[in-house]
Amino acid sequence: MIKNFIIFIIVLVIGFIFFSIFLDFNGSEELKGLGKYYAENGAEEVGAANLVTAIVVTYRGLDTLGEVSILFLTASIIGFVLSLSSSNNEDRKVRQASEILKTTSKVLVPIIFVFGAYVFINGHLSPGGGFQGGAIIASGVLLLFLADPKRKINHKLIQWIEAASGISFLLLGIAGILLAGGFLDNSFLSLGKLGHIFSAGAVPIIYIAVGLKVGAELTSIITNYNEIQKEEE
Numbered sequence: 001m002i003k004n005f006i007i008f009i010i011v012l013v014i015g016f017i018f019f020s021i022f023l024d025f026n027g028s029e030e031l032k033g034l035g036k037y038y039a040e041n042g043a044e045e046v047g048a049a050n051l052v053t054a055i056v057v058t059y060r061g062l063d064t065l066g067e068v069s070i071l072f073l074t075a076s077i078i079g080f081v082l083s084l085s086s087s088n089n090e091d092r093k094v095r096q097a098s099e100i101l102k103t104t105s106k107v108l109v110p111i112i113f114v115f116g117a118y119v120f121i122n123g124h125l126s127p128g129g130g131f132q133g134g135a136i137i138a139s140g141v142l143l144l145f146l147a148d149p150k151r152k153i154n155h156k157l158i159q160w161i162e163a164a165s166g167i168s169f170l171l172l173g174i175a176g177i178l179l180a181g182g183f184l185d186n187s188f189l190s191l192g193k194l195g196h197i198f199s200a201g202a203v204p205i206i207y208i209a210v211g212l213k214v215g216a217e218l219t220s221i222i223t224n225y226n227e228i229q230k231e232e233e
Helices: 002-024 033-046 051-057 061-088 099-121 130-147 155-179 203-227
Strands: none
Touching: 033 051, 051 061, 051 203, 061 155, 061 203, 099 130, 099 203, 130 203, 155 203
16 A cells, blocks of 8 residues: 555656646747758758758768667677577477468568668658668568568578678768768768759768668567577477
8 A cells, every 4th residue: 555655656746747847848939059050051961852861870970870889789689698598498389370471471571671672772862761771671571480480591691781781881981081071971972963862972872781781680680589489390
């Protein structure tokens, strides 16, 4: 009874704090600081119609490098933990997928892969980008495993894609330093015409590298998890 009363008091206090914040909140009617600068100069400097995600790989390129690094460490740790626990799953049985799921996966997986590639290739023109496209591709891999849990994917191929895309990302960042104004500065390639597929300088190439890396890392997590679910032959 006392425990529930304490929880109730805590929830009540937190609710009061958030309600006070809500009453005192006044939204800004105009952009200020960096937001204003991005809105006024971003299209000219970056050359991307989708300025929101383009900022992530240009003005905030170092942040993106950190995010990709965190995802890589996460995938590595999960793979290590799953490999340690795989020996304890020898008696696990694999449930067979239905014919509907198997048939549907044959139709949807190629579409998912193409759509994922479209999202990160066109990230400078429409909502999307490397992280979103990579996650979509990984969801296609997950559907493959749901349809066929015993399916095998070449681990070396995944590692090669992950390594090659990661190195390409760093090289593009260094090229921005050497040939333009800073890390991942996309202007070392022609900005082209705003709104066209060949525009925004190096942003589409950067998105391709990020999309492949994110897709490979998430696929690695899914693959490692699937390995411990398989029935021992």
